[in-house]
Structure formats: C-alpha cells, structure tokens
Amino acid sequence: MKTLPILYIVVPCYNEEEALPLSAPVFRKKLGDLIETGAVAPESRIVLVDDGSKDATWSIIRSLHGSDAHFTGLRQIRNRGHQNALTAGLMWSRARCDITISIDADLQDDIDAMDKMIEKYKEGCGIVCGVRASRATDTFLKRTTARAYYGLMKLFGSDLIYDHADYRLMDTAALEALSHYHGDDLFLRGLVNRLGAKVGTVSYDRRAREAGESKYTLKKMLKLALKGMECGRKKPERTSRSDDAVIAEALHA
Numbered sequence: 001m002k003t004l005p006i007l008y009i010v011v012p013c014y015n016e017e018e019a020l021p022l023s024a025p026v027f028r029k030k031l032g033d034l035i036e037t038g039a040v041a042p043e044s045r046i047v048l049v050d051d052g053s054k055d056a057t058w059s060i061i062r063s064l065h066g067s068d069a070h071f072t073g074l075r076q077i078r079n080r081g082h083q084n085a086l087t088a089g090l091m092w093s094r095a096r097c098d099i100t101i102s103i104d105a106d107l108q109d110d111i112d113a114m115d116k117m118i119e120k121y122k123e124g125c126g127i128v129c130g131v132r133a134s135r136a137t138d139t140f141l142k143r144t145t146a147r148a149y150y151g152l153m154k155l156f157g158s159d160l161i162y163d164h165a166d167y168r169l170m171d172t173a174a175l176e177a178l179s180h181y182h183g184d185d186l187f188l189r190g191l192v193n194r195l196g197a198k199v200g201t202v203s204y205d206r207r208a209r210e211a212g213e214s215k216y217t218l219k220k221m222l223k224l225a226l227k228g229m230e231c232g233r234k235k236p237e238r239t240s241r242s243d244d245a246v247i248a249e250a251l252h253a
Contacts, residue, residue, distance in 0.1 A: 052079030126197030
C-alpha cells in the first residue's frame with residue numbers, strides 16, 4: 001500500500017445544475033483537506049459523471065475543470081441511469097487511482113465520513129460502506145418502503161448491507177473484481193459482498209437535500225428492486241469490462 005493513496009471521488013450527476021454550484025465547492029474543500037492532512041496524494045481528483053443531463057450540468061462540469069484541475073468529468077452518450085453512470089465512473093477511474101469513493105451530488109451523505117473510510121482502508125479493508133445511522137430525514141412512506149425493500153431483497157437471497165446505498169470506498173482490487181461483472185445497469189450494492197474484499201462499514205447521519213429534486217421516482221425504485229433480484233444470479237466473467245464506448249467526452253485529469 002502506498003503511503004499516500006491517490007483518491008478519485010466519483011460523483012454521478014443527472015440534471016444537477018441547482019445542486020452542483022453548492023456541492024462542488026464542498027467536495028473540493030474536502031479533497032483539499034484530505035490532501036493537506038496527508039490522508040491522500042495531491043494527484044487525487046473529483047470525477048463528475050454527467051448521465052446525459054438535459055440541463056446545464058455538463059457546462060458546469062466543464063467550467064469547474066477549466067478553473068481547477070482537481071475536477072475532471074465524463075459525459076455519457078445518453079441518460080443511462082444512476083448505476084450505469086456510477087459504474088462508468090468507477091471503471092474509468094480504476095486504472096488512474098488507488099481508491100475511489102462514490103457519493104451523490106446532493107450532499108445528503110456526510111462528506112466527513114470519508115476520513116473514517118480512508119482509515120478503514122489503511123487498516124486493510126478493500127471496500128468500506130457508508131451506513132446510515134437513522135432515517136430521520138425520510139418521509140414516513142420512504143421509511144416504510146425502504147424497510148419492505150430490504151426485507152424483500154433478503155427474501156430473494158441478495159446479500160445487502162442494511163441502510164447502505166452507494167456511498168462507499170473501493171480499492172483497485174475490488175474495482176478489478178467488479179469489472180468482471182458484465183451487463184447493463186449493475187446493482188452495485190448487491191455485489192459489494194461478492195467481490196472477495198474485506199468489507200468494513202462507517203456509520204453516518206444522512207442530511208436533507210440541499211438543492212434540486214431526488215431523481216429516484218417510485219418507478220425507478222421498483223426498477224432498482226428488480227435489478228437487485230437479478231443481481232443474485234449474476235456470475236463474474238473472465239474478461240474485464242470497459243465502459244469507454246458509453247463515454248462521449250472525458251475531461252482529462
């Protein structure tokens with residue numbers, strides 16, 4: 001393990017023109033703090049993945065990259081969904097860094113939990129999952145459906161970590177193992193315990209969304225549940241995947 005690992009913070013973005021001007025400076029400050037304290041290397045970056053947005057998201061990403069090289073960006077050829085955007089970002093990053101941390105653009109996940117994730121990585125964990133301490137910020141309906149969702153996934157044999165979504169650290173070995181799972185729209189949280197890595201968890205409090213609207217409609221949540229059921233039947237393949245074909249433009253780090 002290198003003394004200073006190169007970290008890529010991977011942020012999927014879809015129609016985030018309201019959220020990014022608020023969240024991008026927070027991501028940048030956090031990365032700067034991690035670099036300054038010697039937790040990660042100066043070559044670390046923030047990878048913003050535009051999932052075929054219809055608003056000014058890509059223009060904002062280009063502007064951020066133009067003003068600060070610690071921001072880089074990927075633009076997908078079309079809207080392919082959150083899990084695809086995240087997977088594309090992770091696959092693009094895996095040859096360029098030592099660890100990734102995936103996080104959404106809305107600042108609901110506690111960005112300061114990254115410190116503990118990196119500590120767990122340095123203690124030997126190849127994957128570190130952010131786990132919500134409570135669902136106090138959720139509506140009653142969302143809390144109820146979430147409980148039912150995890151119960152259903154367990155019934156169908158999915159090995160999910162309760163109250164973990166997509167806020168996680170992965171090292172390059174875990175990313176390489178992930179690259180052998182092919183297919184469109186992988187259910188990433190359903191694969192975490194199947195990649196052969198030591199898995200750790202970090203608890204944090206989830207916040208209310210700063211700006212914009214949640215992109216997870218009821219229809220998308222039902223689709224995600226179906227993907228979770230399919231995930232339990234997926235097997236790794238011999239060849240590793242490349243998501244380069246779905247990337248229309250990349251801003252080089």
